[in-house]
Structure formats: C-alpha cells, structure tokens
Amino acid sequence: MSIWLDSKSRILVQGMTGSEGTKHTRRMVASGAEVVAGVTPGKGGTAVDGIPVFGDVATAVEQTGANVCVVFVPPRFAKAAVQESVNAQVPLCVVITEGVPVHDTAAFFQYAQNSGSTRIIGPNCPGIISPGLSNAGIIPADITGRGRIGLVSKSGTLTYQMMYELRDIGFSTCVGIGGDPIIGTTHIDCLDAFEADPETDAIVMIGEIGGDAEERAAAHIAAHINKPVVGYIAGFTAPEGKTMGHAGAIVSGSSGTATAKAEALEAAGVRVGKTPSEAARLMRTIITGS
C-alpha cells in the first residue's frame, strides 16, 4: 500500500512535448512509472519515445485508461489544463507548474471541489512518489527505496534532503504539496491518508513560514493522528513582509512565523527537529528504537 499512487497508476503528462515535460517523462519512465499518454493541444497523433500524445485529456483517458495527470504546462495554461483533467474525472491531478496566478489556482481548486472527482496536488510542487511503485512528478527516484515512513512537505529540495537522510530506511509515499498560498492537497489530507495506510508506520511533516497550515495540522494531529509524527519547519530567520522564494512563504505581521508553527506542533506532541538532520535523527530513533 501507499497513498494515492501505486503500481496501478497510469500516468498522463499534460505538456509532454515541452522541454520540461519531455525531460521528466523520461525520468518517470526510467524510474519504473507507467506513463501511458501525453497531452498537448494541437499535437494529437504524435508521440514522445513511443508514448502516444493526444490533443485533449478526455480522448487520452478514453484510449489509455490514464488515472493520474501530471501537469507541466506554462502558468498561463495551467487553469485550463487542470479543468480539463477534472472534466475527464481523472482522480489525481499533480500540478508541477510554478508561477500560477493565485486567482487561477483558487478557481481550479474550487472547480475540482465542485466536481468531487479529482484530488489536486500542487501547484508549484515536485509531485508524489511511492518508491518502487510509481512516480508522478519530478522527485528523483534514485534517492531511496520502499520503506515505512510517510513524508509530506511544502518544499521540494527539503523533501529530497529528508529522503536522502533516511535513505536506508525508505518511504511508503512522499508528497510534495507545494509552497503556494493555495494548494490542492494539504498537510492534513496527507496526515489522514498516512494514518489510514497500513504500510506507513510514522510520518515526517515539513512546513515553512506563511499561512496557518502547520498550526491547523498540529491541532489535527492532536485530535486524530495516532502514528508518531516528526516535524521540521523552515524560515525562523525570515524577515517580516518578505516572500522567501515560494509565493506562500511570507510572514505577515505576527502571523505565519516559524516559531508559532514549531510551538503548535510541539504542543500537539510532535517532535520537531531544529535542523533537517536533527529531524531525520528523531525519525530514525522512532523507527529503529535507537
């Protein structure tokens, strides 16, 4: 088991014919993921490395049985691309695209909510990987293998760092949820899914400054999560009012600070590492007992 992505996942890449789309399609295929289709409007009938490219998502789904969309299209086309995957009732849509206007994200998220058929991960995220089973996005598959830790993170490179630190233990599923102000899948969604997954024993949760998602996750952990959770929060040194790389990473006045998030998590019984390596050590102790 794993969450949302497994060996039955059949991946469709929106924007497969673009340079990023082609590059990461090859990486996904090389890591053993089953990529069954590409979609680029106007390029139906062509192919990338023998994978058929269709002009629209509905046709691609009908012909290939794709059940996961990975979106690599430029920001200006992201809203239409996601809406297309929702219309085709694809259950999982992973939006890698960075720089999507937040009004577009709010609209396509609401659109997916209204339809009830599609979970969105991202935008501005590295995607989701269930090591050894499937890989939807850009997370390197060669860092680590299958294991029993679940990982949810707002940051791509911190996801890779954590996977690397715990590479000898391995992961059930790693989800990069993205650092934008509005994201389709939250820490809480992932925590619930990991709690229900019989093959996940413990959870690493990585957060950062901005918004109150981590505080809400802390309250949720206290009430609903029984598996051990280790946390890490980035951005203690971030100044007020400055966006730190991710569109959503901003301390506004006294809200969204790393200190408040770490304190909320600790109050909920989560062991919080001061550095990524310390968080990894805490998780190692939980899993190995030493």
Added chain:
Amino acid sequence: MDLYEYQAKHLFDVHNVAVTPGEVCTTAEQAREIARKIGGPVVVKAQVKTGGRGKAGGVKLAADPDEAAERARDILGLDIKGHVVSRLLVTEAADIAEEYYISILLDRSNRSFLAMASVEGGVEIEEVAATRPEALIRERVDAIDGMTMELAQRMVVAAKFPVAVQQATAEILVGLWRVMTAEDATLVEVNPLVLTTDGRVLALDGKVTLDGNAHYRHEHHADLVDREGIDPIELRAGELDLNYVKLDGEVGIIGNGAGLVMSTLDVVAYAGEEFGGVRPANFLDIGGGASAAVMSNGLDIVLNDPDVRAVFVNVFGGITSCDAVANGIVAAMGELAARGAQVSKPIVCRIDGNNAEEGRRILTDFGDELVELVDTMDDAARRVAQLAAGPEGK
C-alpha cells in the same frame, strides 16, 4: 506587491469604485498646484507603505493652496516607522459624516476569498475584530461565483449599514471584487469608506496587494514597482532573474530550492550563536537545477555584497546530480576570474545527494584554497559561521 494609497485609489477609479479626487506629487510646489486645481480645503497625505501615518503627523488638513504647500513641506522627508516620505497625495477634504470598513482578501486557510464589512471604520480593524467581533461581518467569497450583488447586499444588511448607504456600499463591494479579479489582487481594503455630509459614499483610503505570479498578464503592473524602496543588491539580483532577499548578517547564502535555502539560513543562524551572533546576509535560491550560469551570477552577487565575510553554498543534487553542480561551481569561479572579479572571501560548499562523491572529488581536484568542502549541512554551517566571525569572533 503592496501598492501605495495613490496607486490603489487609481486602480479603484479605473474599475469604477468611487474615490475622493486627488493627485500624487513629490514637491511642495506641486502640492500647491494640485490644491489650486481641486479648489477648497484639501488633505495632504504621506505615501508610505505602513500604518499609523496620522499619528505620526503624516496626514494634514490644509484650507488653501498656500497652506497645502506648507503642510507638504512639513511632511516630505518625515520618517514614519523607518519609511521616509518622498511622495504625497493631495486630495479633496471630504466632509465626513460616517466612517465604515470593507475589504476582500485571499483566504489561504479556506482556499477561497473572504469579504469583511463593518460600520466601525477608520480605526484598526484588527482592534474591532479582537474586541467587538460581532461588529465585523465576514463572508466567504467563492472563487468561481465571486462577489455577487446578492452577497454584497446580504453583507451590508448584516453589518447594519444605514439603509440610505446600503445600495452604494454593496455596489462598492462588487466593485472591489472587480478590482480583485481584473488586477489579480490578493487584497483590496477600504478603511475608511466614508459617507460625506452631502450623501456620497467614497473610498477615502485604499490598500491593494497584487499577485506577483500574475504580472505577466498585466503590463501596467511593472510601472507600479517601487524601485526607491528596494535594496540595490536586490535590484541587481532581480535584473539577473535571481530569487534574492537581502538580510542583515555576514554569511552569504546560496542554495537550491526555496525550502532548503530557508532552512540553510536557520541552520547558519543557530551555528552563528556560538560565534557571537553571526547571521545570514541574504536568501538566494538558484533553483532546483542549480545550473553553472545561475551559480556564477549568484556567486557574483553574494561575493560583491560588502556585508558578506564568508559564503555558504548548500546544494542538494536531486534533479541535477552533484558532479554537474560541482562543475557549475568550478565554471562559476572561472567565469568570475574571467570577468576580472577579485575573489577573496572563503566559500564553504556542502554538496550532497545524487553522485555526491564524484561532485566532491571535482571540487577537491579544483584545489582552489578559498573553496572548502564540508560533508554535512550542520557542520558546514558551523564552519562558515566560524570563518565569518574571524579569529577574534564577531
């Protein structure tokens, strides 16, 4: 991007939200001219992106053009919470009967938008929310349906706006949603919205925040960027398309990925506590790919910051393998030398991840005495803090 009041009110005007007439200026003479054009009493208002202008003496009434010039002279150059006033808005002095509050903002927690309205305007709204929450009406605004006239009317009734101004206020709420969507704003706030003694409902003040991700579809937003307020190194980094934020410490930071770079700042600050409070000098994310070209631009920017005493390059090779990253660092040092840059600051590198051993071998073979390799992020942070502090400590 936060806008000045005059920019916000200009956008209101463009989208048919009623504002008090006025113009922006930078000198006392211009203020006199604008006051003459408006005729009658005016208000001279400091344009700064911070609250509490009134208390700081940044908003003054003037009865005639001469007095407007005098008040302008008083306010120009004033330091308001670290913001020096260089621009003034001269507006008609509305005869105010009542002050209200309305706003619409992005609601991250609920992944939609939130509209708020209160008849207690002209004061800090956080204060009203904290002390008299029942006086502040909050309504979710659906990202697809938007602020409908029906929702706006329901809000003004619930907030107990006087019947005579309900329709006008509801229309302004719908107008604010027009500003939100047409301009890709994440916040539009009017505090106060005023009822004048002659029965008009006007935005007396305005606050707008624009979404940087949407600049590509609004050409005119480039003109709204406030270059005066930006650190010169940040400006240069922006021209090179680097994701850079100037901070106040001594350790230059370069890393790949926003989360890892934020984390690097923290780890350096912790390590720096041991060395008299050494802190990061900047945030610089060169992106997941960490290419050589971007690396050399990044090193150039960071090494040329006079506050920087040592540099920490912290890269995790995920998508790009570490040998490519190491080659990027070597190429960057070569490029800097070719540009004639004199590099004299120590550079501590931690590269980890995919093909790390090969990457480290490349840097070791490079043999530049300024470049030092440390295996882990925590140890590298300690080392760079020590180097930045110098033999005597900070």
